[in-house]
Amino acid sequence: MFNLPFCKQRYSHGFLVILLLILWITDSNAQSPWQQKWQGKLEVAAGMQLTLILNLQEQDGKLSATLDSPDQGAMGIPASQVSTKDTELTVEFAAISARYVANLKEQQLQGTFYQAGQQFPLVLTPMSTAQQEAITASQQRPQEPLPPYPYIEQQVRYPHPSAGFNFAGTLTLPQGKGPFSAAILITGSGPQDRDETLANHKPFKLLADTLTRRGFAVLRSDDRGTGQSAGNFSGATIEDFATDVQAAYEYLLSREDINPSKIGLIGHSEGGVTGPLFAARQPKVAFVIMLAGLGVPGNQLWATQQRDIGLASGMQDGDMIYQLHLKAATLSAQGANFEQIKTLFAAVPNANEQMINTLATMLSSDWAHSLMAYQPQAVLIKLNMPLLALNGERDMQVASKDNLTGIKQIMANTANQDVTVLSLPELNHLFQQAPTGHPAEYAQISETLNPAALAHISDWLAARF
Incomplete structure (x- = not known):
């Protein structure tokens, strides 16, 4: 009945928080019978399993533990309490309201994982070297850009227009004098860093790299109250986040190497709400790209x-x-x-x-x-600049058919003649090629952004700016 959160603290990446389980624990060496890396599969639904790694370590006769859920990119969750009695082990995880109770029998921990009023059988066995290597390999992200880059990268700071704090971000610039066309990347829900990092994926770093290699300047920033940005994330509304987009836009306007008439917005998920909110008030925004943005009421x-x-x-x-x-x-x-x-x-x-x-x-x-309370009709109808809306066909967070149909219908009643709406086959909410699109798959997929999605974005921009 209830779908409890699985994304970041305040619930996301993605966009509205998907309420599923997040499970976790860390590292150890084996001297006592308990001191091991213990690994097993937790079946959270029919046909859906999550790998859990319980890291038990003993020092001065006292056990400590952490939990890893590599399939969800959740690593090193500390145990609040670890106790043993004869062959029984109890590990409490207050941070995620979870508990594991098991008996040590024949080199296995045979027990039950409890969380949020639910219980799941969980058998853990000592983790082999091959299993550790497989987990390490699954965490690799081959698309992540690495230096040296064929462009300029600057670490920048700029002020919020009214709230009295500064943002920290990264501006990538093509080689040369400019002035350059520019894109502002806008993150989804929850406190996100400038790369929109999730499960070791850094999609905004990859998108910035792709676009800068195509000749565009790109600004990506830590959300307010996150990373190196000041301010307070808690209590902020989508209207507040739209003023954060304004801050980035006004910063780029102040730079001589940026063409002031060619500054646009690329928002992912909730960024496909806050970007349009700002663009509806600022008609000089050069373009809007909505990546899994809203075309239906919130x-x-x-x-x-x-x-x-x-x-x-x-x-x-x-x-x-x-x-x-x-x-x-x-x-x-x-x-x-x-x-x-x-x-x-x-x-x-x-x-x-x-x-x-x-x-x-x-x-x-x-x-x-x-x-x-968000109503896209009232916002999108004001967008007079080129608009690109993309969704993955297998997106379970922002349903592709509903939202793209909504965007099409809204924009059909405007004078805007440059509107492109595309559904991309087999892609999920993060624009990865995915088996089903379920959020539990995000960390299991090595692809950060599908090449077809990157090509659609960069080709669409290159044809116009």
Whole structure:
């Protein structure tokens, strides 16, 4: 019934937080029977398994532990408590509200993993050298650009227009004097760094590299309150994030090596909301590219996302999931508080209180109020600049068909004659080629951005600027 978060703290990469499990633990050497790297598969839904690595280490007679979930790119989650009694081991993970209880038997830890009111059988065995090498290989990201680069890279800082703090970012510039056409990269939901790093993938670093090699200057920055940027992320709304886009735009306007009439926006996921919000107020923006951006109202997006991921995770009643989450998101759009949203979910039979509290906390936040109330019709209709909208056909976070159809319908009623809308086969929310598009696959895929997606973006820009 409930789909609990799996992305970054405030729930994302992606775009609206997908509420699934994140599981984790770290490193060790083996001297006592416990001191090992223990590895196993956790079956979280039919046909869906996550590799877990429990790292137990003993020092001065005291055990400590960390947890790794390499399939989700979650590494080194510290245990809050580790205890043993005879052959029984109990490991608590307060940070993720999880617990593992197991018995040591025949060189195996045979036990149960508990999280958010659910329990899953989990057998762990000592990790072999071959298994460790396979995990290391799975974390490789062959597309990540490495120096030396055939362009200039500058570390920059620039001010927010009104909030009194500075952003930190990276500006890549082609060789030569300029002035250059420029793109501002805008991250998705949750506190993101300038590379939009997720599970060792750095999609914005790769996109900036691709575009700069094609002759474009590219600015990518740490979100407010994240990385080297100052400010406060907590409590910010989509309108606040749109002013962060304004800060980047005004910074590029101040540079002599940037052509002021050729500065555009590329927003991924929630960046496909905050970018258009700013562009709707600033008609001099040269172009807008929406990568998995919204073409449907925020509350509808949320309900569809929860239904699609729930069904893909083994849940059965898609219509019930959709209607429940649509009611919750609509309440959020109306400014509902924690108790109002909690009451809605608490009425569901056998509802888990911890999951309910997580959902109610998120959906009663200022950020959720603003996103669930978002109406793309009122924003996109004001965009008079060239517009490119791309979605992966297998995107489960921002459904391709619904959102691209919405964008097409909205833009058909405008005077804008330069609108391109494309659905890319076999690609997920991160524009990786994916088996199903489920968020659990993101870290398992070595591809950071599919070459076809990169080509569509860079070719579309090169044809116009």
